[in-house]
Every structure is written in C-alpha cells, then in structure tokens.
Amino acid sequence: MSEPSIFFEDVNEKQGTFHRRIFLMGGVTALGIFALGGQLALLQIVQGGKYKRLSAANQFNFRVVPPPRGKILDRNGNVIAGNRPSFRVLIIRNEIDDLDDTLDQISYVLPQVQDNRRRIVRDINQSQRFVPTVVAADLTWEEFSRVNLFAAEIPGVQAVMDEIRVYHYGGAFSHVVGYVSKISEKDLESEGENPDPLLLHPGFRIGKQGVEKAFDKQLRGVAGAQKIEVNASGNIVAEDPDGTRPPTPGEDITLTLDAEVQARALEVFEQDSGSAVLLNIHTGEILCMVSAPSFDPNLFVSGISSKAYKLLNEYERRPLLDKAIGSTFAPGSTFKMASALSFLDYGIDPTEKVVCRGSYRFGNRTFRCHGVHGAVDMRHALKFSCDTYFYHMCNRPGVDRIAATAHKLGLGELFELEIEGQKKGLVPTTEWKRTYFDGTKGRPKDPKWHPGETLSVAIGQGYTTVSALQLAVYVSRIANGGKAVTPHLIKKIGAVDKDFDFKPLGIPPEHIQIVRDGMEMVSNDADGTAFRNSQLNLGDMKMAGKTGTAQVINYDRAGTRKATQWKNKDHGLFVCYAPVDNPRYAMAVIVQHGIAGGRFAAPKAREIMKVALLKDPELQARIVAPPPPEPVEAAETAPPEVESTEVAPESTEYIPPVP
C-alpha cells in the first residue's frame, strides 16, 4: 500500500472537483489578503499624514497657561490694580464619574465646599464638560496643601495656584479703573467664532468697566501653552519642555491719575454723593476722577453675592454709578463764565453795569436773584454770582450764541476719553427745542424758543445739564487761556508715552482774562461767594473758582425754600483752577444734593486741589520758599453765607402768554 491506488470509482472525480475548488479557495483567500493589503496601504501610506496628526492630537494636549494680567499704575508708578497669588481647587466634569461622590470627597477636606454645593453643581452643569470649574478659591496655604495631597487620589480634581486681580486702593478707583469679573456668555459671544482658549480658563477674568474694560485686550496678554503627553484616560504621562510656550504677560498701563489725589478725593466726600474731576489744564491729564460713594471692586473679582450686589444697586446714593462722566447735572452758576464769554464775544462792554434789586422783571414774570447786589459789572456779577446781570444781558446774544460758546468750552460735548460711559448732557439751543418738543413720545408740542427760557440757560438752569468731566474741561480751557484741551486718562501703555498738542479755541485772551478776574474775585475777594472755602493756605498760591447751586425741585411749587428729603436738596457745585498767577490744575466738584456749592463743594475742591498742588514738583519749590504771610485774615471778613442759590423761573418750559 505504498503507492496511491484507486479503490473507488468516484475517487478521481472527487479529487478533481476538490482540486478545482481548493484552487478557487486559494484565489478567494488571496483576494482577501490582497484587499487587506490594499486597505493597509491606504491607511498607512495614502492617509498616513492624517492619521499621524490624529495620533499626535491623541497623545499631546495643550494646557493653557494664563498670562499675568497687566498692572494698572498711577502716574507715579503706584500699583492701582495688580495681581496676587490665589490657591484654588478645580473640577473637570468629564474626568469624573459621579459628581456627588467627588464633591463628598472634596468637602471632607474642604468643609466650605459643602456650603456652596448648590452653586458649584450649578456652575458645573452650566459649563462645558471639559472646562474646569472652580470649586473653592482663595484657600489658605494649609488648605491648599491638604487638597494637593488628597486631590491626586480623586480623578478630575486639580489644585492649582494662579493669580487673581487685586485693587490696592479699594473704592478710590472703582469707577474709572473698573474691575474684572468672571466672563459671561455675552462676553464670550462678542469674542466671535473661535474665542481664545484663555477665555475658557477658569482663572480668567475679563474687564467689566472703566480702564479694565477699555484696555482688556492689552492687559490680557497672550496665554502660554504647556505641551503635555496624556494617555487614553487623560492622565498626564509627561511634560514636553520643548513644546511649552511661556505666557506673554499683559501690558502695564500707566494712568494719568494720581493715587494720592484720588484717595484724598474719595476721603473728603465721606458719605456725600457726587464726583470730582481734576485736570492738568495744559496736558488734559486727569489726575483725579472720583465718584462717591464708591464700592470695593475686589468684591467683583471672585464673584459678588447677589445680596451684596442688591444692596449696592438699590442704595439711594448709587455707588455703582459713575457720577464723574456718567451722570449729568444742571451746572447752576458755574455756567456763568460761559454766558459771560458769549456776552463778550457779542461785544458787550464788561464794564457796563446792571443794577440788581434782588429780582428781574421779564415780560410779565419776575425772576429772582439770591441777593441784592446793586450796580454790578461783569466781573462783579461773577464774583457775587448775580443772576440779575445775566438775566439782563442774556437775550442780547441770545441762547444760540451762549450755547455755541458753552460747546466751544466743552460743555455738552463728548470727549475722546479712553474709557466708556460718558454722558453728553445738554446745552439747549433753539434748534434743539424745535426738534425735541415736537409733540411726539409724550413730549408737549412747543417748538418755539421763548426768550424767558434764555434767562434760565444763562444761569445754568433749565434744560442745561453737564457732567463733572465737562465742567473740569470747561474750567481748564478758561484757565489755560483758551486752548482746546481734551481730557485723557492714559499716560502710557506698555512703554509708549502719549503726547498731546491742543489748538486754540479762538477766544480772545482779554475776554478770558475778564472771566478769570471774576473767578479770582469769587475766591479771593473777601466778599466773593467762595472766599472762606477757597483759601489754600499755601503761601502765595491762590485758587480761583466759581460756585454753583443747582435746584432739584421747584420750591415755588413746594411752597418752601427748604427741602427736607435728601433727594430733593439742591446740588452743590464748585469749579476752580490754581494757582491763579500761573494756572496748572483745574477741577470740578459736584456734591449731589449738597445744598450749596460754596459751602459744601468748595471745601472738598480745596482739599483735593491742595494735594495736587503739593505734589507738583515745580509748585513745591514755591512752597518751600514761602512768600511773606497774607495780610488779610480770611475768617473775619467772611461774608454771610451768600450762595448762588439762584432760583429758576417758575417754569422754564412755559412762559405764560401775555394777555
């Protein structure tokens, strides 16, 4: 049986079929292997690049390293807004299985987590799953190390140290510098399609107001990246130092503000509500821009509680409102320089006298003055803030010329200030009245300008409203001899200094001198309206100013000259510049419901101005070598409290028709 033999008749046939079929099977297998080889070539050679990228994306993650936010400095380099280290605990939702369980574990180490649990769960549910959420912030070093030791064992929990914004001067700069806060959905949307991954970082804070908002991009800096190798479960296997890009810190911004002046300003306001703006009249640098009362911006950095926010928001004196640029008030008598300059421009002789008998008859109406001033020329009209003089003169140039001069000086104007929030206010004109009182939107149809309304405008009442910043610019333009100075806040960004050159407004210097004479008399003549409260006591350095009191309610209708409720009291205003002989600084102070400018606003202005003058290196030299003492004792000759509580006409909107 050593050779193959055929036992059965059908064996050959079986064998033949089998051979054909086995050949087929080999062919099919070859085809299959060939197809696999083809797919292999497709994946590895044709599409290799694509899969290499995908593999790298799998393997490497980039972790955002937030840059330190740029500091905000005052003009002398004092840090207004800086950063401090903060220890925090984060949770990454998609790395944990059971959120409740994880939170239980964390609160074992950090009991405060338990207290905020509802907020944390809400935050986590609201953010995307891969974005870390802050569970606890501002931990002490002890807490932090405890978590650090423990967190390694809880997946998806990180203990990190990063920087948090800190405002060293508390409320002094809240409105102008603003604050940073957690980024909102709206902020994120406004960043466009592909927001910087930095914005999603849990430590990131975005500027919400003032300089922080206006220069957010510069302050923000550029996020760094850390290249880390991760495995399939997202755990870090290694860090790649070559692929790590350090963050670029945000640029520092130096403001024109002076922290000492600013801090003093907030201090002198105490509980009062209002604002103060102090400008360098030659450069337009804002040395002080304060709104009072203020709030602590540090509250907003880590998230203010809704209760605290509600208190701030509902407080009658409106701490959240920026009253320096974002609120407008009737300027009252501080407007009279603008009126006077328009009179001069019209050709009125400044020596022409008007006799003030305490009231002024116009048409069939009587407009009252706050005193009986006798015969006054323009300088004395300013000095005594005599309304009669302005009532008498104002309809010669008419309201439009007055408004033109006021606008020229900066009232009712918006400036190219670096921060948002300016309100324009209003200096009325006939044109404005025609378009405004057109009978629409619930406003009466009264397009005609009545000459009686000019009387109100001339003394800064009626429709006129201005902001503290506008008033400060207005006084600056008078004090610098009529140059179109504009205010600005930023001294330099990074290392770039800003430079300004201002054109003349085209007001003759002799006109300005007359107005300045008047202002000097207000503060330095013993019977001027602000004499007592304008004394700097800095040797021969004098201040020139102008008081203003703006009526809030109509006393004639109320039936009494005294308002009892705070919100009904008059606004007190004071504008000034100093030193008189060689002006450098101008300022405006508004004390909301501050009753009278001379009594309540002027002392504040004086205190703030004093700090500014004392800090000025050139002026300091003058003080060090004091001139002979003043011969006049201020207090003794102080006049009775004569204030420019000018009374607006009964109605500035309607002049009863002459029967």
Add this chain to the structure above:
Amino acid sequence: MAESAMTRRGERERYDIKLLQVDWGFALVLSLIAGIGALVLYSVGGMSWEPWAYNHVLRFGLCFVVMILLSLIDLRWWMLLAYPAYGVSLLLLVAVELVGDVRMGAQRWLEIGSFSMQPSEFMKLAIVMALARWYHEAGTKDAVLSWKLFIPFTMIMVPVLLVAHQPDLGTAMLILLTGITVMIVAGLDWRVIATAAVGGIVAVPFFVMFVMHDYQRKRILTFLNPEADPSGDGYHILQSKIAIGSGGLLGKGLGLGSQSQLSFLPEKHTDFILAAVGEELGFLGAFTVFALYALAVFMALRIASLSHSHFGRLAAAGVTATFALYVLINGAMVMGLAPVVGVPQPLLSYGGSVMTTVMIGFGLVMGVKVHRYQELPRTQSFLSHFE
C-alpha cells in the same frame, strides 16, 4: 494498541521517517508569525517580557511540540475520532447553555474543576473533522446535490445556533463559514451556492434588526458609521485606524507607538494586536505579517491537495479555512472594514484557546502531509486496517 503493528508497516510508518516528512517550512512560517507576535507583545507590554511576551513564546513552544506530535498520528485515528469529538463538543455546548459561566456578558465558559474552557473552540475543529469524515464516506453525487446534504448542513447549523445563542457571534460565524467552505470544496453544486448567497444577503438585514442583541446591533451600526461617536462605540475602530495609519511606511519603532503604549488602542495585546504591528512596524511590518499568513494558507492548501484521501484533503482544507477566516475577519475588523466581532489574529494575538485550537488544527494538517499517501477506506469498517 497497535504500535508494534504500525512500526512493522514499512518505512513510512517509522517515526524518524515521519518526522522527516513533517513540513518544516510550514512550521517555520508559523513560528515566524508567532515570533512577530511575541515581539509586538514585548513592545506593548512596555518593552518587557511580562506580562504577555514570555507566556506567548512558552505557549507557542508547547503548542508547536503538540502539533509535531499530532502530525505523527495516523489519519485513521483522526477519522475514528471525528464523530465522537463532534458529539462531545456538541454535548459541551449544550452543557454551557445549561450551566455555563457568564463572562463579559456571554455564556461561553464551562468550569470543570479549576479548569475552564470554551467548548466553542473545540467545535471549530470537531466540525471540520466530522464534515471531512462525512464527505469521505459520501458518494460524489451526494456531495454535489442530494437530499443527503441535509446531514452536513444540520451538522453545521446545530453548533452554529448553539454558539450564536451564547451569544458569541464571532465564533458562530466562523464555524458557519468554515462549514460552508468545506461543503463548497467538497463539491457543492454552484446553483445551491448561488441561491444560498443571495438568500444570505437578503436575510442579513432581518437578522440584524430582529435576531441580534442590542450590543451586537450597535456594533454593526457603529461599524457602518464609526465617526459618529468617536469616544463611544466608534472609539475602538477609530483608535485602531489611527494607530495603523500613523505608523506610515516604516512604523514608529518598537516601543514607540503612542497609540499602543498609551492605551489609546483597545485590546492592544489581543484582538487589536495587528494595529500595534501597523503602528510600530509600519506598512512593511504589517504587510510582512499578511504575506506570512498568505504563505501559511497556501502551504496548507497545497498539503490538502497532495493528500490521497478525501478525509485528509477536506480536513486540511477545513482547518485552513478556519485559519484564513480568522486572519481575514480580524484584519478587516482592525482596519475598519468589518464590525468589531471579537475575533483574534491567530498566532499573533495573546491568548491560549485560539492558539491551541489553531495549532491542534495544524497538527492535523501536518498529519495530512506526513500521511499524504495513505489511503483510507470509504466504509465504516476501516478499523480492520489497524489489524
């Protein structure tokens, strides 16, 4: 029983002669595949012989010895044992159905003492042996087209349904396709093949929608659109494709495959080992593996065609079919051409039962080579030949 009798039967019955007849070239190809497997297991084990490479080499060594020993066994023994082996395997499958251990959601394991086993693995071999024997004894016409074909069909379908019910769809499909292949190479009529093919294609969607378990259906749907859920069910396929694709022409180098080393690749040491090969050894490495597999299949088919006995031919062809199906299904699955069905790559993947099955099968193939001139009687009374 008949050792002395066998040695007395001339030259071919002597073991030293038989050992010379063993296809050592084929054995070398299998060893090369297993060697590449050990290399890659060493790499994905973190450049370490533990936990997989060492065991793999040891296991292959043992199986190799078993294969050589089995190749010396007379084909009549294989034929004699064909039906009993099939019967026992079937009983074990029924036993699994009744008392089996549920592991990873499927009832596949049978515990006997401390020894656990998957009867479906035995069935892969037993079905080949049983079918080979049936066709060996059947007439030519019966193999082509007759009512008797109902018998091999039933022999296939009973274990297929039992295994599918466990549910182990991969193995069931493997048994079914192996059985069908044996029927085809045995000479099944083309009209039957065509009809069955058309019927099968029509039946698949119904099967997917109504018979499959949810997780099985999900796998199929995932296969059809893996990118739809890359971190969920499509994850395995996508990561496997990334691993292979990122290997490029020359690969990232042993131990340097980020996909396999960092565990992005699932089941990197078992079902998806081919992806690790592709990533670390590149197109050249993976293609070499496929070439070796192709070579092994062709050598085995050549052995089948050399046999003088119909049992030998069909048995060798059947075992080869099982092996080739393993290779093709796993290859297609790893490269995203087939759903994830849990079929390992034979000899390359880490794991004992498939290696054992395949190497016992190759022992039979080797035996067919060694005994290629042996004639086997068609009748039931072949035991007389041992006398």
